[in-house]
Amino acid sequence: MQIDKDLVAASATPLVLAILAEGESYGYAILKRVRELSDGELEWTDGMLYPLLHRLHRLGFVTTEWQTPPEGRRRRYYAITDEGHAALAAHKRQWVTVTRALGDVWGGGDMLPLALGGA
Amino acid sequence: MESLELEIAEWRSFVGQAQAVDGRDVEELETHLRDQIADLNAAGLAADEAFLIAVKRLGSLDDLSREFAREHSGRLWRQLVLSGGDEEQAAARRWPEALLFAVAAAVTVQIARLVAGFPSEEPAWLVRNASLFVIPFIAGWFARRRRLTVRQFLLPASAFLAAAIVINVYPYHEEAATDALVAAHLPVVLWFVMAHPYMGGIVRSHERRMDFVRFTGEWCIYYVLIALGGGVLTGLTAAILEPTGVDPELVAEWVLPCGAAGAAIVAAWLVDSKQRVVENMAPVLTMLFTPLFAVMLMGAALAYAVTGLGGAFDRELLGVFDALMVVVLGLVLYGISAREPSPAPGWMDRIQLAAVLSALLLDAMVLASMAARIGDLGFTPNRVAALGLNLVLLVNLGVTAWLSIRFLTRQGSFHRLERWQTTYLPVFALWAAAVVVILPPAFGFA
Numbered sequence: 001m002q003i004d005k006d007l008v009a010a011s012a013t014p015l016v017l018a019i020l021a022e023g024e025s026y027g028y029a030i031l032k033r034v035r036e037l038s039d040g041e042l043e044w045t046d047g048m049l050y051p052l053l054h055r056l057h058r059l060g061f062v063t064t065e066w067q068t069p070p071e072g073r074r075r076r077y078y079a080i081t082d083e084g085h086a087a088l089a090a091h092k093r094q095w096v097t098v099t100r101a102l103g104d105v106w107g108g109g110d111m112l113p114l115a116l117g118g119a
Numbered sequence: 120m121e122s123l124e125l126e127i128a129e130w131r132s133f134v135g136q137a138q139a140v141d142g143r144d145v146e147e148l149e150t151h152l153r154d155q156i157a158d159l160n161a162a163g164l165a166a167d168e169a170f171l172i173a174v175k176r177l178g179s180l181d182d183l184s185r186e187f188a189r190e191h192s193g194r195l196w197r198q199l200v201l202s203g204g205d206e207e208q209a210a211a212r213r214w215p216e217a218l219l220f221a222v223a224a225a226v227t228v229q230i231a232r233l234v235a236g237f238p239s240e241e242p243a244w245l246v247r248n249a250s251l252f253v254i255p256f257i258a259g260w261f262a263r264r265r266r267l268t269v270r271q272f273l274l275p276a277s278a279f280l281a282a283a284i285v286i287n288v289y290p291y292h293e294e295a296a297t298d299a300l301v302a303a304h305l306p307v308v309l310w311f312v313m314a315h316p317y318m319g320g321i322v323r324s325h326e327r328r329m330d331f332v333r334f335t336g337e338w339c340i341y342y343v344l345i346a347l348g349g350g351v352l353t354g355l356t357a358a359i360l361e362p363t364g365v366d367p368e369l370v371a372e373w374v375l376p377c378g379a380a381g382a383a384i385v386a387a388w389l390v391d392s393k394q395r396v397v398e399n400m401a402p403v404l405t406m407l408f409t410p411l412f413a414v415m416l417m418g419a420a421l422a423y424a425v426t427g428l429g430g431a432f433d434r435e436l437l438g439v440f441d442a443l444m445v446v447v448l449g450l451v452l453y454g455i456s457a458r459e460p461s462p463a464p465g466w467m468d469r470i471q472l473a474a475v476l477s478a479l480l481l482d483a484m485v486l487a488s489m490a491a492r493i494g495d496l497g498f499t500p501n502r503v504a505a506l507g508l509n510l511v512l513l514v515n516l517g518v519t520a521w522l523s524i525r526f527l528t529r530q531g532s533f534h535r536l537e538r539w540q541t542t543y544l545p546v547f548a549l550w551a552a553a554v555v556v557i558l559p560p561a562f563g564f565a
Contacts, residue, residue: 027147028154045178046155050147051186058190060532073154076147083532 001041008042012052014091015042017084020062024079027053053078061087123166127152130174137184144187148177217260217388224256224384225377232376243298247286250306253380255279257387258313264391265319274320278312282555289559296500297559304504304554310335311548328541333456334390336401336449341386349378402457406467409450413470416447416477423484437505440485444512447478451519455537464527472523475516482513500562504554511550515543 019025019033027049034042056062061084068074080088127149135145152173159169177183231252235245258279262272286305291298317334318327353374357367454471486509518539525531 026150028151045176045182046151047148047177047183048186050144050151051190054144054187055190058532058534060534073150075150076143 003042008044011042011095012044012049013056014088014095016049016052016056017061017080017088017091020078020080021085021088024077026075026077028075030078056084059083059087123156123170126167126170134180134183137180137187139184139188152177213264213392214388216263217384220256220260221381221384221388224253225381227252227256228376228380229373232372237376238372243291243294243302244287247298247302247305248283249302250309251279251283251286253383254306254309254313256380257384258316260384260387261313261316261391265316267316267320271320272316275312275315278315279309282308282312285556289564291559291564295559295565297562297564300500300504300558301555304551307551308548308555311545311551325538325541328544329456329537332452332540332544333401334387336453336456337390338386340400340404341389342382345382345386346379349382353378401453405450405453405457409454409467409474410470412447412450413474413477416443416474416481420477420480423481436485437489437502437509440482441505441508441512444478444482444509444516447474448512448515451475451516452540455540458533464529464533468523468527472520472527475520475523479513479516479520482509482516486513500558500565503562504558507550507554511546515540515546518543 015034015037016030019030019037022033025033030053031044031046031049034044053062053064057064057078060081062078062080064076064078066074067077130152131145131149134140134148135142140148152170155173155176156166156169159172160166164172228249231245231248235242237245255276258275259272261267262275282305286301289301291301314328314331315322317331318324321327353371356370356374360367360370451471454467458467489506519536522531522536522539526533526536
């Protein structure tokens with residue numbers, strides 16, 4: 001299934017914030033987590049994640065730091081801030097409203113509310 | 120493995136060429152690339168195959184640098200010129216259009232000059248209307264450049280029309296102070312009206328407002344440079360023409376107004392299309408002058424605190440302090456617009472805060488003594504205008520100082536400061552509009 005580009009773009013920010021809410025992480029690991037969460041259906045162009053992370057940083061939603069873990073290479077880690085949590089909550093409300101509306105109009109019993117209702 | 124290192128090094132220098140991608144971004148992308156290669160290796164792929172796939176997954180460099188440019192527009196200076204070569208060539212091809220608008224402005228100014236009989240006569244209406252002969256043409260050119268629809272352009276056009284009507288139907292007295300104030304504030308109002316077509320009609324976007332701030336600063340720099348060149352040209356022409364008996368004054372009368380008006384549009388065109396030539400002027404000047412101003416302001420604040428305001432305290436002083444605050448605000452704005460949005464406060468942020476705090480301290484002292492005397496002196500149009508501008512700037516710089524302190528103590532993000540400045544921009548426009556529209560009738564057009 002090919003997911004529409006606009007939909008991928010719209011879901012990128014809440015998805016990244018939600019993944020960072022699980023704990024601090026770095027670009028490559030975030031992308032792996034996105035693939036894992038979507039069973040590989042949500043395909044991003046890898047490089048595009050970084051401008052997005054930098055934007056979240058500028059907005060004060062995440063903090064960032066270069067770290068070198070004991071085993072492994074130097075990486076830039078990102079961690080969510082309180083403002084980021086607030087933004088994530090706002091995103092959640094929007095997505096719940098959208099998915100509920102779509103679920104209602106598509107007759108409830110379908111897979112959409114099942115898949116997205118818990119968002 | 121060695122060939123892989125070579126390939127990565129080559130890739131790194133290739134990515135590093137993209138203007139909006141800086142060294143640390145390349146490093147971050149490189150760790151990503153290496154992680155991906157390691158995973159693909161583990162899955163059984165050969166090094167060179169893994170490299171190719173990893174690079175492919177990162178996306179094309181064009182798309183990547185476009186995304187980076189969109190986020191770090193400060194690095195590219197402006198995001199509207201994104202696609203590099205093509206866009207630049209297209210911009211270069213558009214110069215006849217800019218020239219057309221420049222000529223139109225020059226002709227308009229020349230006609231107005233002939234009607235007024237300037238310079239043998241200097242009617243007040245000519246000075247008052249001067250900016251109306253030029254800025255609408257810049258706005259018109261931007262409307263074409265940003266492909267505004269006619270309906271979108273109706274808004275700024277009607278604002279220009281309203282301004283023209285208001286300033287010309289008011290019955291100013293002879294040599295009225297309000298007349299001079301209107302002449303000084305109208306360009307500011309019109310400049311902000313021009314912001315609408317400049318931003319392509321999207322005036323609520325904070326990023327575009329910041330672009331407009333950058334544009335304003337770079338435009339001033341270009342205009343001064345063009346004026347300097349024009350000055351040399353006029354001076355030489357006058358010197359060369361002298362032996363022929365042609366009156367150089369006559370040449371200046373015809374050429375100078377046209378040149379000054381045309382240069383306004385040419386400067387706008389240059390900033391918009393060719394900004395790379397001096398793209399870093401405003402940040403460099405800010406870097407240079409922020410510390411100097413900080414030292415000067417701290418010295419002045421100290422001197423005032425020691426000697427007090429016992430000396431000559433004339434009415435001009437408030438005007439001087441308005442100018443000072445405008446300059447400090449300019450430094451703050453360009454400091455912000457040119458700053459890398461990095462998290463850690465640097466020494467420039469501290470120096471800037473020192474400058475802002477000293478300016479605030481100085482201004483508070485002047486305002487306090489002004490407030491004590493305004494009862495005796497009474498309100499005049501000039502005093503109200505100067506005092507109002509002072510308060511408008513004081514509020515801005517006060518909040519700026521507060522947000523800077525929060526940023527320096529890591530309680531707030533730098534973004535807040537940026538947001539505050541772009542949110543506050545309409546206040547300047549509103550104040551200037553109030554001086555143009557409300558002040559003259561409030562003082563009986565005196």
